Amino acid sequence: MRPEESEKLQHLLRAASNGDTAAHDALWVMFYPKLKAAVRYKVASMPKLANDASDLTSEALQSFFRRAFVDQEFDLNCPNSVWQLLKLITMRHVNDVFKGIKAEKRGGAIATFSFESLGKDGNSGGSSCDSSVDFGVTVPDSKQLEPSDEVEWSDLLDRLLASIEDPTAKQILLLRLEHYSNSEIADRLQISIRTVQRHLNVIAGLWQTESGETL
Amino acid sequence: MTAADTTDGTVIEILDRIDRGWQSRSPVPVSELIAPLQDSFDFDYLSEVLAADSEWRWRLAGFNAEPSSEPGVYSEADRNPHFVEDYLEQFPKLRGEVSCVLKLIESEFLARSRWCNPPMIAEFVDRFDQIDEVDQHLVKVLDEHAPIWVARDSRAVSSSQSHQFTVKTPLIVGRCTKEERNGKWLTNDFRRLIVADNDEPGVSREHVRITRVAIDRVVIANVSSQSMLGVNGVDVLPGSAQQLLLPTTLDVGPSRLRLSVW
Structure with missing residues (x-):
């Protein structure tokens, strides 16, 4: 973000915090299109949500505004982190809605599945119904993460996605993040489970490179 | 890549x-x-x-x-x-x-x-x-591709506690030991499910052993010396075992466990 943009954003955030509705509107205009584009990309592989990008974006933005300006939950002194925070809140909202749909499909229990098979063979792990995503490393329950940690983790995931050029590998990772098992991914993409596993092995290697964590 | x-x-x-x-x-x-x-x-x-x-x-x-x-x-x-x-x-x-x-x-x-x-x-x-x-x-x-999913409910009318886990097999189900008394329901290796307090009567420390024999089948063994186990509403005597198709329901002391394939 250029210094003048950062300054403008900081001014708007301060004004919005003081109840300036024009600043609210300006922030909405500033973030909505970019955020909606991110949501549309995210829901492209979620048929049940593919037409809900506008609603999901609005809901997430409203949630951010409430938490930021009413509940004053976030430290907004660093405008450069606002976009990351917004994106994180939005993606989590999309995931929660999607998990709800999946839970209905599965009979009511909301649960997540750990990413044990992203690790090397034999490095399996079970999972409880914590919101854990395990790339061979354990990510703490998102409810216990500080916003700064959440942004850091979101950045890491973004970098991982950016480093994957193969569209199939990217789809596999996105589906895994949406709690599909390897065989469900194989079914959805009409590829073999071996292909899914092999791609995930490579992704695990990339994750290690990006995060510096040892599997 | x-x-x-x-x-x-x-x-x-x-x-x-x-x-x-x-x-x-x-x-x-x-x-x-x-x-x-x-x-x-x-x-x-x-x-x-x-x-x-x-x-x-x-x-x-x-x-x-x-x-x-x-x-x-x-x-x-x-x-x-x-x-x-x-x-x-x-x-x-x-x-x-x-x-x-x-x-x-x-x-x-x-x-x-x-x-x-x-x-x-x-x-x-x-x-x-x-x-x-x-x-x-x-x-x-x-365990990696189609783990068993356990939903644990309290059988007490006054309690609505419910927990859900994926577990690894063979799984041991039982009451907690003094060392385990830390509020956990599942040990870190996902192979031991704790369903009752240390002083809970009628539940052994190692009460049930669950072994996977196919993607949709398990063998449930009552490994306690004298406590009963309920399987789909029928009592299973200590020392005996049954092969069961998933999903299935177990009653162990104060807990009801619903087992299914994730």
Whole structure:
């Protein structure tokens, strides 16, 4: 973000915090299109949500505004982190809605599945119904993460996605993040489970490179 | 992908080619896929090719409908599923490579579990009795690909506590020990489920052992010396065991456990 943009954003955030509705509107205009584009990309592989990008974006933005300006939950002194925070809140909202749909499909229990098979063979792990995503490393329950940690983790995931050029590998990772098992991914993409596993092995290697964590 | 992944990249390319062939109803013959090997014998590459071939064949055998919307039909030969032994007969050098044989076993087992009548682990143990790791390997495969999902509810009318877990097998269910009294329901290795306090009467520290015998079946053993176990509303005596189809319900002391495949 250029210094003048950062300054403008900081001014708007301060004004919005003081109840300036024009600043609210300006922030909405500033973030909505970019955020909606991110949501549309995210829901492209979620048929049940593919037409809900506008609603999901609005809901997430409203949630951010409430938490930021009413509940004053976030430290907004660093405008450069606002976009990351917004994106994180939005993606989590999309995931929660999607998990709800999946839970209905599965009979009511909301649960997540750990990413044990992203690790090397034999490095399996079970999972409880914590919101854990395990790339061979354990990510703490998102409810216990500080916003700064959440942004850091979101950045890491973004970098991982950016480093994957193969569209199939990217789809596999996105589906895994949406709690599909390897065989469900194989079914959805009409590829073999071996292909899914092999791609995930490579992704695990990339994750290690990006995060510096040892599997 | 990064340049460091040359081996993975090569294998992924060939797997993509296999997938595309099956998707378009003109599978590439295995002989053509392994031709680049020539004199060298890359077991990892070969076993990946054969495992993917096996998976597609079983997948096709199990499907009532065509798995692809592409025009064309599969030949009778394509529809013919291959057992691991068929591949070993074709490539006898693989027999000495236990990890490759296990990969083929895993592929057939998973594909049949997913798309055909689920086989028992015991079938593979019998077929490959010279390989000690088969049983352990397939249990691990199931834990990774289709773990057991446990929903634990309190049976007390006044309590609405509910917890849900995926677990690993063999799983021991019982009351907590003094060392375990830390509010946890599941130990870190996912192999011990704690369903009652240390002073809970009628629940042993090791009360139930749950062993996986197929993707959709478990053996439930009451391993306590004197406490009862309820299985789908019927009492199971100490020392006895039952094979059960999932989903199933167990009553252990104050807890009701609903077991299903994730």
